[in-house]
Amino acid sequence: MKRHDIIIIGAGPAGMMAAIRAGQLKKQVLLIEKNNRLGQKLLISGKGRCNITNIQELDGFISNFSHTGEFLRSAFAKFFNNELMKFLETKGLRLKTERGGRVFPKDDRSDSVLKVLKSYLDENRTMIVYNSPVTDIKVGKNGEFSVELKDKGVFKAAKLILATGGLSYPLTGSTGDGFAFARGLGHRIVDLRPGLVPFETKEHWVRDLQGLSLKNVRIEFSSGKKSIVSAIGEMLFTHFGVSGPLILELSSKVVDWLNETKNPVKLSIDMKPGLSQEQLDRRLIRDFESQGSKIYKNLLAELLPAKLIDVFVKVSGIPPNKKANQLTQEDRRRILRLLKDFSLTITRPRPIEEAIVTRGGVSTKEIDPRTMQSRLVKGLYFCGEIIDVDAVSGGYNLQAAFSTGFLAGESAGKDG
Ligand SMILES: Cc1cc2nc3c(=O)[nH]c(=O)nc-3n(C[C@H](O)[C@H](O)[C@H](O)COP(=O)(O)OP(=O)(O)OC[C@H]3O[C@@H](n4cnc5c(N)ncnc54)[C@H](O)[C@@H]3O)c2cc1C
Incomplete structure (x- = not known):
């Protein structure tokens, strides 16, 4: 049985960074990964482009996390966006900053990021075992950890x-x-739920809109008279409901609402957020008058994307061939209402397996934020998404994984 200074389970960005930092501090590290390669999730991140971080300053950066974001302040103070960028650039990776301060590798390839991490691991001669799911962890009377690997025996370490x-x-x-x-070692796991997740809707006609992306629309999730969350951006219809950047961005508050209240949620889409009700009504009157012989369905072509027209007509209940000069005041009001408040009924979020991040995890109350060490078990550290921290998209989640990984590796490498 082999003993190591530090065993790290999981070779995602957090585990790799922890291994690199502990290795730089001359510790003998064993990195255990169940897959046959490193960083599988890192490779698919950012649609294969890997949005590694964001250039936002610290307070703004933290505000993009759920309520536990403050927990990360010490980890960010130690190793933040500039440090991460320098760390990657030192090994020749060229970076670029896109809209919203999002940082990507210049070649748009996540495997370029992985290559750099690998080269640091090689430099430190980190021992890595692949194809090795850990099946059990025990703590001995002397505080030593015994880590059991499927078909590969037991490995021991002080940390x-x-x-x-x-x-x-x-x-x-x-x-x-x-x-x-973590639960087996006495830790509390905060309720695990999907973050950055699409939603299913009651209306089956969304299937006809599959693949349609609406840009610059305002969406609002509400329940009864209560507005849950609202913003302007881009959304997407899918075969089951709604997705796209804006839906994912706002999903956490809606998931919490559904979990806590079980009350039904309405999604309202304002297709013309730049126009007030009055302005849009004036435009409709003008269009109907100037194009009196045009049929209703064809009039919509100037207001909506082609793929939406048939569904819009069906939902409005107005005959598609009715001429503009035959549309009544009530018809016009209905069209106006649908353009400003095209609504769907949210039934549930897609399962956590389809979420971009996991919300919940090891309670931050039981981890020392200055070291990432467990407050319950000496020598045990946590980093990355296993901890109850999560953010919106924009490079925040990966930075959190790298920062907590760095801090956990440094603390485990330095502590007595
Ligand atoms: C589709 C998608 C796109 C994303 N894009 C971005 C993005 O562009 N920017 C961003 O900031 N975030 C993004 N994220 C989120 C980000 O990828 C994660 O938050 C991040 O990978 C978490 O890092 P981690 O090291 O904590 O965990 P992971 O990357 O999940 O790594 C954990 C590792 O542990 C291993 N493991 C698990 N159990 C065992 C076991 N029993 N024994 C041995 N090994 C084990 C796993 O195989 C895995 O390799 C994206 C996520 C998804 C799903």
């Missing part, structure tokens, strides 16, 4: 870093094993 990620996209290896290990 253990859990970096097994969350529950989403399980094909990448993130199947939530770490939550069971």
Whole structure:
């Protein structure tokens, strides 16, 4: 049986960074990964382009996280966006900043990021075992950790870093094993739920709109008279309901609302957010008068994307061939209302497996934010998505994984 200074379970961005930092501090590290390669999720991140971080300053950066974001302040103070960019650039990776401060590798390839991480791991001669799911963890009377690998025996270390990620996209290896290990070691796991997730709708006609993307629309999720959240951006119809950047961005508040209240949620789409009701009404009157012989369906072509027209006509209940000069005041009011408040009924979020991030995880109250060490088990550290922190998209989640990984590796590498 081999002993190591530090065992790290999970070779995602958090685990790799922890291994690199502990290795730089001359610790003998064993990095254990259940897959046959490193960083599977990192490779698919940002649609294969890997949005590694965001150039936003610290307070603004933290405001993009759920309520536990403050927990990350010490980790960010130690290793933040500039440090991460320098760390990658030192090994020759060229970076670029896009809209919204999002940072990507210049060649738009996530494997270029992985290549840099690998080269740091090689430089430190990190020992990596692949194809090795950890099946059990025990703590001896002397505080030493025994880590059992499927078919590969038991490995021991004085320090253990859990970096097994969350529950989403399980094909990448993130199947939530770490939550069971943490629970077994006495930690509380905050309710696991999907973050950055699409929604299913009651209306089956969304299937006819599959693939249609609406840009610059205002959407609002509400329940009864209560507005849950609203913003302007781009959304997408899918075969089951709605997705796209704006829907994912606002999804966390809606998931929490559905979990806490079980009350039904309405999604309202304002197709013309730049125009007030009055302005839009004046435009409709003008169009109907000037194009009196045009049929209703064809009039809509100037107001809506082609793919939406048939569904819009059906929902409005107005005969598609009715001429503009025959449309009544009530017809016009109905069209106006649908353009400003095209509504769908949200039934549920898609399962956590389809979420971009996992919300919930090891409670931040039981981890020292200055070291990432467990407050319950000496020598146990956490980093990455296993912790109850999550953010909107924009490079924040990966930065959190890298920063907590760096801090966990440094603390485990330095502590007595
Ligand atoms: C489709 C998609 C796109 C994304 N795009 C972005 C983006 O562009 N920018 C951004 O900031 N964030 C993005 N994210 C989120 C980001 O990828 C994750 O937050 C991040 O990968 C978490 O890193 P981690 O190291 O904590 O966990 P993971 O990357 O999940 O790594 C955990 C590792 O642990 C291993 N493991 C698990 N259990 C065991 C076990 N029992 N034994 C051994 N090994 C085990 C897994 O195989 C895995 O390799 C995206 C996520 C998804 C799903």
